[in-house]
Amino acid sequence: MANRHNYEEFGPSYRQLISDIEKEIKPIHEAVSVTAEKNQLKVLDAFRGWNVGEDDFASSTGYGYNEAGREKTEAIYAAIFGGEKALVRPQLVSGTHAITCCLYGILRPGDSFLSVTGTPYESIRPAMGLYSVEEQGSLADFKITYLEIDLITETKARDAAGTIKKIKDYKGNKAIKMVYVQRSRGYSLRPALTIDDLEFLTKQIKTVLPETVIFVDNCYGEFVETREPLEAGADLIAGSLIKNPGGGISPGGGYIVGKAALVDKAAARLTAPGLGAALGPTYGLNRYILQGLFLAPHFVAEALKAASFAALLFKKSGFNVYPDYSEYRGDIVQAVELKTPERITGFCEEIQKYSPVDSFLTPVPAPMPGYKNNIIMAGGTFVQGASLELSADAPLIPPYVVYLQGGL
Numbered sequence: 001m002a003n004r005h006n007y008e009e010f011g012p013s014y015r016q017l018i019s020d021i022e023k024e025i026k027p028i029h030e031a032v033s034v035t036a037e038k039n040q041l042k043v044l045d046a047f048r049g050w051n052v053g054e055d056d057f058a059s060s061t062g063y064g065y066n067e068a069g070r071e072k073t074e075a076i077y078a079a080i081f082g083g084e085k086a087l088v089r090p091q092l093v094s095g096t097h098a099i100t101c102c103l104y105g106i107l108r109p110g111d112s113f114l115s116v117t118g119t120p121y122e123s124i125r126p127a128m129g130l131y132s133v134e135e136q137g138s139l140a141d142f143k144i145t146y147l148e149i150d151l152i153t154e155t156k157a158r159d160a161a162g163t164i165k166k167i168k169d170y171k172g173n174k175a176i177k178m179v180y181v182q183r184s185r186g187y188s189l190r191p192a193l194t195i196d197d198l199e200f201l202t203k204q205i206k207t208v209l210p211e212t213v214i215f216v217d218n219c220y221g222e223f224v225e226t227r228e229p230l231e232a233g234a235d236l237i238a239g240s241l242i243k244n245p246g247g248g249i250s251p252g253g254g255y256i257v258g259k260a261a262l263v264d265k266a267a268a269r270l271t272a273p274g275l276g277a278a279l280g281p282t283y284g285l286n287r288y289i290l291q292g293l294f295l296a297p298h299f300v301a302e303a304l305k306a307a308s309f310a311a312l313l314f315k316k317s318g319f320n321v322y323p324d325y326s327e328y329r330g331d332i333v334q335a336v337e338l339k340t341p342e343r344i345t346g347f348c349e350e351i352q353k354y355s356p357v358d359s360f361l362t363p364v365p366a367p368m369p370g371y372k373n374n375i376i377m378a379g380g381t382f383v384q385g386a387s388l389e390l391s392a393d394a395p396l397i398p399p400y401v402v403y404l405q406g407g408l
């Protein structure tokens with residue numbers, strides 16, 4: 001047996017340090033538990049309300065017309081996230097795919113979309129045409145214009161006059177079909193949006209651009225608070241089932257929830273116009289998707305507890321942490337500024353070494369599809385790339401920040 005050890009190996013002061021930290025963050029953990037309980041009740045109510053039964057775990061084949069379990073799963077997602085309609089599909093291969101289905105489904109040549117939270121998450125950028133317009137049919141290749149402001153960094157999302165003015169500066173361009181909001185920090189040090197921030201933002205946006213579709217990339221935000229973006233004025237949200245709402249159980253997939261007409265447009269992009277949401281068997285995954293959703297509020301809470309623990313541990317060790325351990329959180333990500341590439345690599349190696357799966361492997365920085373910089377990922381996870389499971393990743397660029405998340 002390799003790697004056998006006990007706590008004493010970490011040094012005699014280790015236990016004391018852990019117990020000091022746990023004492024200090026106890027009130028934070030208690031608040032997290034209250035949120036988890038409310039969310040758990042919301043999820044349980046939806047399962048009961050829709051009479052989830054053993055039969056719903058069966059799936060159809062072929063076209064997948066009228067698959068009862070899938071339809072129930074989607075009705076439950078719509079209820080929990082506050083939308084009229086949902087798509088919850090293994091055919092959505094990732095969060096990026098779900099998000100791009102929304103973009104391509106809604107935007108048309110001549111339209112523009114305005115990101116108000118800076119440049120969207122790395123893996124969305126190739127589809128926007130930020131690196132190469134023509135390659136593989138980016139939005140830019142379809143004559144869809146991208147505009148960007150960063151209201152979070154510039155105004156902390158709470159400067160009403162500033163926000164309205166900035167959006168008005170773009171209003172000359174009548175064709176802003178969509179405003180794009182990213183809830184989580186992504187690979188940046190700006191804070192995640194809270195639902196209150198988002199509500200403030202959607203109100204300002206709607207006063208200036210009443211017809212615009214407000215889309216929210218909801219990755220890493222699900223169940224962190226007791227309300228979700230559609231309850232704060234957003235029109236459409238999307239995310240990944242190997243993050244929060246998959247509860248660590250779903251082996252893959254993505255979701256889209258929002259106004260029915262918008263979800264239908266995204267569905268037409270996922271399958272084909274005319275087919276939309278009517279097609280798509282789940283290949284026996286309904287049980288995992290539903291069980292994961294049921295467990296999600298608890299494991300999101302575990303992830304939030306791990307994040308505040310890590311924040312205080314690394315703060316005490318002299319590192320800058322974002323957010324601080326006691327800050328109110330809008331997502332499950334904990335950023336730690338390690339300052340050198342060697343520490344990034346070392347950190348990820350340790351996370352990998354103490355993982356239940358692939359503990360014997362060594363992560364190395366490497367190119368990843370959709371990412372411009374080399375990325376190192378520690379993911380000793382049951383589901384490849386899953387990040388509600390304890391995981392860490394980082395682009396190997398200054399200021400050398402590692403992003404830690406997960407609680408499984």
Ligand SMILES: *Cc1c(COP(=O)(O)O)cnc(C)c1O
Pocket residue numbers: 094095096097121123182184185186217219220240
């Ligand atoms: C992870 C993530 C995505 C993309 O999701 P994948 O499932 O990795 O494709 C998009 N936006 C944010 C903020 C994310 O954290």
